[in-house]
Amino acid sequence: MRAVVITKHGEPSVLKVVELEQPRPKRGEILVKVTATSVNRADLMQRMGLYPDPFPGAHEIPGLEFSGTVAELGEGAKKWKVGDSVMGIVSGGAYAEFVTIPDAQAMRIPRDVPLADAAAIPEVFITAWDALVLQAGLKAGQTALVHAGASGVGTAAIQICRAIGAKVLVTCSAGKGDACLALGAEMAIDYRAQDFVAVCRQATNGTGIDAVLDVIGGEYLNRNVAVLAQKGTIVQVGLMGGGSTSFNIGAMMPKRARLIGTVLRPRPPEEKIAVSQAFATEVLPRFDAGVLKPVIDKRFALDQIVQAHQHMEANANIGKIVVTVAS
Numbered sequence: 001m002r003a004v005v006i007t008k009h010g011e012p013s014v015l016k017v018v019e020l021e022q023p024r025p026k027r028g029e030i031l032v033k034v035t036a037t038s039v040n041r042a043d044l045m046q047r048m049g050l051y052p053d054p055f056p057g058a059h060e061i062p063g064l065e066f067s068g069t070v071a072e073l074g075e076g077a078k079k080w081k082v083g084d085s086v087m088g089i090v091s092g093g094a095y096a097e098f099v100t101i102p103d104a105q106a107m108r109i110p111r112d113v114p115l116a117d118a119a120a121i122p123e124v125f126i127t128a129w130d131a132l133v134l135q136a137g138l139k140a141g142q143t144a145l146v147h148a149g150a151s152g153v154g155t156a157a158i159q160i161c162r163a164i165g166a167k168v169l170v171t172c173s174a175g176k177g178d179a180c181l182a183l184g185a186e187m188a189i190d191y192r193a194q195d196f197v198a199v200c201r202q203a204t205n206g207t208g209i210d211a212v213l214d215v216i217g218g219e220y221l222n223r224n225v226a227v228l229a230q231k232g233t234i235v236q237v238g239l240m241g242g243g244s245t246s247f248n249i250g251a252m253m254p255k256r257a258r259l260i261g262t263v264l265r266p267r268p269p270e271e272k273i274a275v276s277q278a279f280a281t282e283v284l285p286r287f288d289a290g291v292l293k294p295v296i297d298k299r300f301a302l303d304q305i306v307q308a309h310q311h312m313e314a315n316a317n318i319g320k321i322v323v324t325v326a327s
Contacts, residue, residue: 001019001020001021001022001096001097001098002017002018002019002020002096002097002302002325003017003018003019003020003059003061003093003095003096003097004016004017004018004061004062004063004095004096004302004305005018005020005059005060005061006046006047006053006060006061006062009047009048009049010047010048010049012047012305012306012307012309012310012313013306014047015047015305015306015309017302017303017305018059020059020061020096022097022098023093023098023099023100024072024074024100025072025073025074025077025100026074026100027074027075027076027077028074028075028076028077028102028103028104029074029077029100029101029102029103030070030071030072030073030074030077030080030086030100030101030102030103030106031070031071031072031073031074031098031099031100032066032068032069032070032071032086032088032098032099032100032101032106033068033069033070033071033097033098033326034066034067034068034094034096034097034098034099034325034326035066035067035068035069035115035116035119035324035325035326036066036067036068036115036116036117036118036119036322036323036324036325036326037063037065037066037067037094037095037119037322037323037325038064038065038119038120038123038152038320038321038322038323039308039309039311039312039320039321039323040064040065040123040124040152041215041238041240041312042064042265043062043063043064043095043309044309044312044313046060046062046092047062047309051265053092054091054092054265054266055091055092055093060092061092061093061094061095061096062092062093062094062095063090063092063093063094063095063096063099064089064090064091064092064094064123064264064265065087065088065089065090065094065119065121065122065123066087066088066090066094066099066119066122066325067085067086067087067109067115067116067117067118067119067121068085068086068087068099068115068325068326069083069084069085069086069115070082070083070084070086070106071098073103074100074103077103078103079103079104079106080103080106084108085108085109085115085118086106086107086108086109087106087107087108087109087118087119087121087122088101088105088106088107088122088276089105089122089123089126089264089272089276091265091266091272092265095302095305095323095325096325097325097326102269102272102273104273104276104277105269105272105273105276106276107122107276107279107280107284108280108284110284110287110288111287111288112288112290113287113293113294116299116322116324117294117296117322118294119320119322119323120152120294120295120296120319120320120322121287121294122276123152123264124151124152124153124155124156124320125156125160125279125283125292125294126264126275126276126279127153127156127237127264128153128156128157128160128213129156129160129279129282129283130262130264130275130279131157131213131235131237131260131262132144132157132160132161132166132211132213132235133160133164134275134278135233135235135260135262136210136211136213136233136235136258136260137211137233138161138164138166138210138211139164139165139166140164140165140166141165141166142166142167142210142211143166143167143168143169143203143204143207143209143210143211143229144157144161144166144167144168144169144209144210144211144212144213145168145169145170145171145196145200145209145211145212145213145224145227146158146161146168146169146170146171146185146212146213147170147171147191147212147213147214147215147216147220148170148171148172148215148216148238148240149170149171149172149176149180149185149188150170150172150173150176150179150180150317150318150319151215151317151319152295152317152319152320152321153213153215153237153238154170154172154180154215155179155180155183155295155318155319155320156292156295157213158170158180158183158184158185159183159184159291159292159293160283160292161184162183162184163286163291163292166210167186168184168185168186169185169186169187169188169189169196169199169200169203169209170185170187170188170189171188171189171190171191171196172188172189172190172191173190173191173192173315174190174192174193176188176318177190179318179319183295186203187199187203196223196227197223197226197227200227201227204229207229208227208228208229208230208232208255209227209228209229209232210229210232210233211232211233211234211235212224212227212228212232212233212234212235213235213237214234214235214236214237214238215237215238215239215240216238216239216240216241217236217238217239217240217241217242217243217245218239218241218242218243218244218245219241219242219245220241221234221236221245221247221259222245222246222247222248222251225248225251225252225255225257225259226251228252228255228257229255230255230256231255231256231257231258232255232257232258233257233258233259233260234257234258234259234260235260235262236259236260236261236262237262237263294319294320295318295319295320296319296320296322297311297316297317297318297319297320297321298311298317298321298322299321299322299323299324300321300322300323300324301323301324302323302324302325304323305323308321308323
């Protein structure tokens, strides 16, 4: 099979398409012929040597999500049949023509979503829903602040907030604000020109934000605490701005606030299966109804994986960068 491997850690040019042996499904797994995958920030970090390979071996294949068709069933796999269309999150290996996944972890493709487009759903929508709804407890009538609102996670989070009846403010660059507003954001804050703390306070009449979804980290942490409402929650899902900062923990205490750090990739299989099944039950029907949709910025072929990584590194995308694998 053709697959993208990281030949050494460094710039996008270290990514190469090579021929590798096709994987075989183990007991309880299915083999999926991949139609498409997507680029995520974790892929860039892994390429640069900042995210350990979860499957150390002869070849390092990135890729955290996929859409495709079931090609083979492992022993004991009964949920799917050969030819079924599925999508899902994996810990790595999705930049390839074939990938294996526990059959209970794979999810159906939503009605009316093209198979190739479905590759833009699993990682960012599960991340945003898990962070805001399951962990922060965001509810209808409350207000969220989402940083990097035009990113894959950001565009998913905006739609999820709108779907559950919560208000959402986002930070983004000036040229991406209209796209965020079109998805349902109440306000798009230009992080270069505006102080999001002051804007959030004014927008909530001083009450504050109930849930902050942050992919930035660094110096944003203290400012996130400053915007929180009483008993508000910050969920940290990324560290684009750095993982170290001076933090005034005393500012959290009077607010009885919570700070939660979370990621999907290192979770054990049983947790990935649980969150995938819950997502399939509670969220996929909203795709069927047209309430939620994947937001795709640009498509690249597998042979263009270097350009796909360069596009993400340039912060040029609004939504997901999809990589077409099947010819």
